[in-house]
Amino acid sequence: xxxxxxxxxxxxxxxxxxxxxxxxxxxxxxxxxxxxxxxxxxxxxxxxxxxxxxxxxxxxxxxxxxxxxxxxxxxxxxxxxxxxxxxxxxxxxxxxxxxxxxxxxxxxxxxxxxxxxxxxxxxxxxxxxxxxxxxxxxxxxxxxxxxxxxxxxxxxxxxxxxxxxxxxxxxxxxxxxxxxxxxxxxxxxxxxxxxxxxxxxxxxxxxxxxxxxxxxxxxxxxxxxxxxxxxxxxxxxxxxxxxxxxxxxxxxxxxxxxxxxxxxxxxxxxxxxxxxxxxxxxxxxxxxxxxxxxxxxxxxxxxxxxxxxxxxxxxxxxxxxxxxxxxxxxxxxxxxxxxxxxxxxxxxx
Amino acid sequence: xxxxxxxxxxxxxxxxxxxxxxxxxxxxxxxxxxxxxxxxxxxxxxxxxxxxxxxxxxxxxxxxxxxxxxxxxxxxxxxxxxxxxxxxxxxxxxxxxxxxxxxxxxxxxxxxxxxxxxxxxxxxxxxxxxxxxxxxxxxxxxxxxxxxxxxxxxxxxxxxxxxxxxxxxxxxxxxxxxxxxxxxxxxxxxxxxxxxxxxxxxxxxxxxxxxxxxxxx
Numbered sequence: 001x002x003x004x005x006x007x008x009x010x011x012x013x014x015x016x017x018x019x020x021x022x023x024x025x026x027x028x029x030x031x032x033x034x035x036x037x038x039x040x041x042x043x044x045x046x047x048x049x050x051x052x053x054x055x056x057x058x059x060x061x062x063x064x065x066x067x068x069x070x071x072x073x074x075x076x077x078x079x080x081x082x083x084x085x086x087x088x089x090x091x092x093x094x095x096x097x098x099x100x101x102x103x104x105x106x107x108x109x110x111x112x113x114x115x116x117x118x119x120x121x122x123x124x125x126x127x128x129x130x131x132x133x134x135x136x137x138x139x140x141x142x143x144x145x146x147x148x149x150x151x152x153x154x155x156x157x158x159x160x161x162x163x164x165x166x167x168x169x170x171x172x173x174x175x176x177x178x179x180x181x182x183x184x185x186x187x188x189x190x191x192x193x194x195x196x197x198x199x200x201x202x203x204x205x206x207x208x209x210x211x212x213x214x215x216x217x218x219x220x221x222x223x224x225x226x227x228x229x230x231x232x233x234x235x236x237x238x239x240x241x242x243x244x245x246x247x248x249x250x251x252x253x254x255x256x257x258x259x260x261x262x263x264x265x266x267x268x269x270x271x272x273x274x275x276x277x278x279x280x281x282x283x284x285x286x287x288x289x290x291x292x293x294x295x296x297x298x299x300x301x302x303x304x305x306x307x308x309x310x311x312x313x314x315x316x317x318x319x320x321x322x323x324x325x326x327x328x329x330x331x332x333x334x335x336x337x338x339x340x341x342x343x344x345x346x347x348x349x
Numbered sequence: 350x351x352x353x354x355x356x357x358x359x360x361x362x363x364x365x366x367x368x369x370x371x372x373x374x375x376x377x378x379x380x381x382x383x384x385x386x387x388x389x390x391x392x393x394x395x396x397x398x399x400x401x402x403x404x405x406x407x408x409x410x411x412x413x414x415x416x417x418x419x420x421x422x423x424x425x426x427x428x429x430x431x432x433x434x435x436x437x438x439x440x441x442x443x444x445x446x447x448x449x450x451x452x453x454x455x456x457x458x459x460x461x462x463x464x465x466x467x468x469x470x471x472x473x474x475x476x477x478x479x480x481x482x483x484x485x486x487x488x489x490x491x492x493x494x495x496x497x498x499x500x501x502x503x504x505x506x507x508x509x510x511x512x513x514x515x516x517x518x519x520x521x522x523x524x525x526x527x528x529x530x531x532x533x534x535x536x537x538x539x540x541x542x543x544x545x546x547x548x549x550x551x552x553x554x555x556x557x558x559x560x561x562x563x564x565x566x
C-alpha cells in the first residue's frame with residue numbers, strides 16, 4: 001500500500017546549518033494493517049508521516065502510495081490523491097467557526113459533493129464516531145476526545161485508503177486515549193482502512209499496532225511485529241521506550257547480587273544463569289516452571305515478573321535465576337522450554 | 350440654539366454617516382482582499398511571492414504614513430477624475446477610502462496571521478486548493494478579528510471625516526469648525542462633539558456585538 005524508499009529530509013536551521021530530520025528511511029506498509037511509528041520527540045516521525053501525503057516534500061527518496069509515485073505527480077494530481085489519504089492531528093485542527101457537522105462536511109465541500117450526498121455521508125459518519133447528540137455544537141463546546149472523534153470522522157469523509165494519525169491521542173487522558181484507539185481499531189477492521197500511527201507512547205503501539213518501527217535521530221533503529229519488538233527489543237531507544245510499560249533492564253544492585261549468587265553456585269560446581277522468559281498466554285498450556293523443577297531438577301528464583309495484555313492475548317515476562325546441577329541438564333531444560341513455546345534469552349550481566 | 354442650527358446639525362449628521370459608512374464599506378471592499386494578498390504572499394504564507402509582497406507592503410505603508418490632511422489635497426486630481434469635483438460629500442469618499450483601505454489591510458493581515466497553521470495543514474491534507482483555503486478556512490476563521498478591525502477603522506474614519514469635511518466635504522466636523530470655532534458658537538461645537546461621542550459609542554458597541562455573534566471560539 002505504501003512504499004517509502006531511501007527517504008531523506010534535510011531542513012535549513014535558522015543558524016544556516018543543515019538539520020537531517022530523516023536519514024535514509026525505507027518502509028513498506030501493507031494494505032489493511034495498523035502500522036506504528038514510535039520515537040521520542042524530534043526523532044523525525046512527524047516529518048516522515050507528512051511525506052506520505054507530500055505535505056512535506058522529501059529532499060531525497062521516493063514515496064509510492066497505492067501504486068502511484070507521489071514524486072511524479074503534478075500539484076493537481078497530488079491534491080486528488082490527498083483526498084484518499086485522511087489525516088488526524090494531535091491538536092485536532094478543527095475549524096472553530098464550523099459546527100461538528102460542517103467540520104466533517106468540509107472535505108466533501110472541497111470536492112464539490114452534492115448537498116444531499118454530504119448530508120447522508122456526514123450523518124453516517126457522525127453515527128460511526130458516536131457524536132449524534134453533538135452535531136450542531138461548535139468545537140469549543142466539545143471535550144478533547146469528542147474533538148478527536150470529529151477529526152477522525154472528517155478524515156474518513158472521502159473514503160480514504162489510508163489514515164495518517166499524527167500523535168492523535170497525545171493530548172488525551174488515558175481513558176479517552178483507549179476509547180479513541182478502540183475507534184481506530186474498529187475503523188481498521190470494518191472499513192479496511194490502512195492506518196499509519198505516529199506516537200511516542202508504547203502503550204498506544206501495544207494497544208492496536210500490528211507492526212512497528214522505532215525511530216531515533218531520523219533513522220529507523222528497529223522494526224518488526226509488535227510481539228517481536230516487545231519480546232526482543234534490541235536498540236537502547238526501544239528498551240528505554242518499552243520501560244514505560246515493561247521492565248527489560250534490571251537495577252544495578254540486583255545485577256550485582258545476581259553475580260554473587262552465580263559465582264557462589266559455580267564454586268559448588270553447579271550451573272547458573274539469569275534468564276528472561278517470555279510467553280504468550282494462549283500458547284502455554286502446561287505448568288512449565290514447576291515441571292522444570294520436577295523433571296530437570298532446575299531450581300529458580302523469580303526476580304521479576306509481569307503480565308501484559310498484548311493485542312488480545314496475555315503476554316508474560318519472567319526474569320529468573322535458574323540453577324541446575326550441570327550444563328547438560330540445563331540445556332535439556334531450555335529445550336523443554338522452547339518446545340513449550342516459552343522463549344528465553346540470557347540476560348547479559 | 351436656533352431651529353436653523355438644529356436643522357444644519359441634522360444635515361451634517363447625515364453627511365457624516367454617509368462619509369463614514371460609505372468609505373467604511375468601500376474601504377473594506379478594497380482593504381480585505383489587500384490584507385489577504387499581504388498575508389498569503391508573505392514568506393511563510395500560502396503562496397510566497399516576495400516581490401509582490403514587498404511592493405504592496407511599501408504602498409500600504411506609504412499611504413499609512415502620509416498625514417490624512419495632506420493625502421486629502423494631494424489626491425485632488427484623482428478625486429476630480431473619479432467624481433468630477435473635489436467639493437462635497439461624495440468627493441470626500443475618494444480620499445477617505447484611499448486613506449482607510451491600507452489601514453484595514455494591515456488589520457486584516459494581522460487577524461489572518463492569528464489563524465492556526467495546523468488548520469491550513471489540515472485543509473491541505475484534504476486536497477484543498479489555495480483559493481479554497483482562503484475562502485473556507487482563513488477568512489471564516491479570522492472573521493471575528495476582521496470584524497473587530499473594521500470597527501476600529503470605522504471609528505478612525507469619524508475623525509478622518511471631520512478633516513475631510515473641514516476642507517469642503519460637509520458633515521458635523523465642518524459645522525463644528527465653521528460655526529463653533531470661526532463664528533465663536535461654543536454650544537454648537539460642544540453639541541457636535543457630543544453627537545460624535547455618541548456616534549462612536551454606537552459604532553463600537555455594534556461592532557463588539559457583531560464580533561460576539563461571529564465568534565464561536
